[in-house]
Amino acid sequence: TALYDCIVIGAGIQGSCTAYQLAKNQQKTLLLEQFVLPHSRGSSHGQTRVIRKTYEEDFYVQMMHESYELWAQLEREAGVELHRRTGLLVMGPENGEGFSRLKATMQRHKIPTVFLEKQEFSQHIPNVNLADGNGALIDTFAGVLYADRALRAVQVNKRMFQSCGGVIKDGEKVIDIRPGAEVTVTTDSGVYRGRSLVITAGPWANTLLTHTGLQLPLKVVKINVCYWKEKIPGTYSVGQSFPCFIAMEPKEGEYDIYGLPSNEYPGLMKVSDRRDAAFKRTGLIKAMAWWLTLWCSVSGLTCVILDYRSPKNENSVIIYSKFGPIIGKLLSQLAMGQVPSYDLSPFRIQRFQSHARSSL
Structure with a gap:
């Protein structure tokens, strides 16, 4: 042998x-x-993932600096585009611990970031509502990774x-x-x-x-990733410079909902919610077009x-x-x-x- x-x-x-x-x-x-x-x-x-430097923990941010360089090196070696820069929108409770730590880490490591006030949010991110009490920031170097x-x-x-x-x-x-x-x-x-x-x-x-x-x-976790049909095709697409996004929930302190712009399936936006819970959000209708399933192992x-x-x-x-x-x-x-x-x-x-x- x-x-x-x-x-x-x-x-x-x-x-x-x-x-x-x-x-x-x-x-x-x-x-x-x-x-x-x-x-x-x-x-x-799966075709796409989010790549970002937007983490609360310092050690993740430090590693991601080199990770970006290594992805670029892989692109050159393979001769294939593996990454597309779109930016990442993060929304969360302005005074919440998680969102506050995230902002502090971004500033500490001098990550290129745009902090959006409520009154200017709609100018930069049309067709998205920022909930009262929520803050928003954009990691300008984040984007889509072609998994x-x-x-x-x-x-x-x-x-x-x-x-x-x-x-x-x-x-x-x-x-x-x-x-x-x-x-x-x-x-x-x-x-x-x-x-x-x-x-x-x-x-x-x-x-x-x-x-x-x-x-x-x-613990093995099943994550359902759904593709949602755009009411107006192209509104949430990479072609229209719509960013990836994360919505931080106030209680769990986790990135409960995240998504990517319409890309691999034109007219369909990719959104994932890790929680297995029945609830209703006002303003939403059943319009899911397609989904896939991922199996991940997570630690407590x-x-x-x-x-x-x-x-x-x-x-x-x-x-x-x-x-x-x-x-x-x-x-x-x-x-x-x-x-x-x-x-x-x-x-x-x-x-x-x-x-x-x-x-x-």
Whole structure:
């Protein structure tokens, strides 16, 4: 059996970017995926995502600076447009803790931002109502990331992962992981050995982590993303410079509703609401045109997991995240035994000790 420098389990955007970074660094890399590619059973499929620097946490903003640079580098290497700048509109309770922290973080990091007063809001953002008591800001460098296109570029573009010697095996479900000086990974089609292991399995993370003696308090969440028909075609389109948006709710303190302008399906605006609750909003009528479903794994601490060395396997890296190429770079550094470019203490497994259902 061939010995790989690293085996990556899970070929979503995190795993694919990790495998690509490893292969670029002359690491013999195997990328395993349980489903036949491409597929729509994870959290990386779909045509578009929002890319932004608009976060409350300093460490996210710091990472996103380089993430933008790495996405631009991927565009150049693939020769494909992966990003379109539209701006991001954020609306939330003016005096709410979440919105206030967001504004403070943007100002602290000098992110190009436009703060809109109530009286000038309609001039900049026509056809949107700003609720009384809400503030608004625009992250001017945010935009649309073409998710499916990015995934295809990393996985199958002849100038990228496979051209660097990387190997992809899809349609192979992992059924066992044997820790040791060398990691042995068994799928329903073969057995593979590696000096290190990266797990980027999203909703299937805990199933795989069972083999490493670790269970994390992860919850699989179904997110329905709906496409809504514009009353006046083009009103909310990228062609009319309509931005992506986030509406922060006053009680939950989360980005409960977010959306993207009409783009991949002309005349249809993409909107997602994470909550599973029945309620009515005045002024809305049933006009949904199409929807898709995403499966995401989330932690109770609303922060990504980026860590390595499980109790039984000191050469394993575990990841749940959504930052694409910057995560790929960090994971490749960990897998190669290098010092990561950023302080990873906010992402460590250790912070779950008081929340975990089993001992770490």
